[in-house]
Amino acid sequence: MPRYLTLVRIDENNAPAEGPSPEMMQRMGELLEEITKAGVMLDTGGLLPTKEGTRVHWEGGKISVTDGPFTESKEVVGGYSITQCKDKAEAIEWASRFLKVHGEEWTVTCEVRQLDEG
Numbered sequence: 001m002p003r004y005l006t007l008v009r010i011d012e013n014n015a016p017a018e019g020p021s022p023e024m025m026q027r028m029g030e031l032l033e034e035i036t037k038a039g040v041m042l043d044t045g046g047l048l049p050t051k052e053g054t055r056v057h058w059e060g061g062k063i064s065v066t067d068g069p070f071t072e073s074k075e076v077v078g079g080y081s082i083t084q085c086k087d088k089a090e091a092i093e094w095a096s097r098f099l100k101v102h103g104e105e106w107t108v109t110c111e112v113r114q115l116d117e118g
Contacts, residue, residue, distance in 0.1 A: 001084050002114050003042065004091040006098075008079040009109040012049060016105050027101045035083070035094060044081040075109070088114060 020028070035041040047053075051069035070076075081098075085091040095110040102108050 001086055002088075003082060003084050003117070004088070005113050005115055006081045006083065006091065006095050007077050007111040007113075008046075008081075008098075009075045009111060010078040011075050011107050012078075014107060021103065024101060024103055028098075031097060031101055040083045040085055040090075040094060042082040042084055044079070046079040047077060050076050078108075082115075088112065 032041065032044065049069070053068040053070075055066045055068070055070065057064045057066070083091055083094060085094070091112050091114075095112050099108055099110060
C-alpha cells in the first residue's frame with residue numbers, strides 16, 4: 001500500500017494567539033486515535049514555531065545558516081503525518097477530516113504527497 005506525507009501548512013501570523021482550544025485538542029486526539037486504530041497512521045507530529053527553527057541553505061558551493069524567525073515566510077509547515085492508505089483519495093479524505101477538526105478561526109492547508117518508494 002502506498003504511503004503519503006501530509007504537510008500541514010499554517011499562517012503563523014494569523015493563527016489564534018492562544019493556540020488550539022482544549023475542545024479542538026480533544027477533537028484532534030479523537031481523530032488521531034481513530035486514524036491509528038484504522039491502521040493508517042504511521043507517524044505524526046507538530047513543529048515548533050519558525051522563530052525556533054534554523055534554515056541551512058546550499059548555493060554556489062557554500063552553506064549558509066539562518067536562525068528564525070523567517071520574516072519572508074507567511075505560510076509555514078506546522079506539522080506533518082505519514083499515512084499508509086489504499087490510494088490518494090483515502091489520504092485526501094483523512095487530511096480533509098483533519099482540517100475539519102480546526103475551528104473557523106484557523107486557516108490551515110494540507111499538502112498530500114505520495115512517497116516515492118522507487
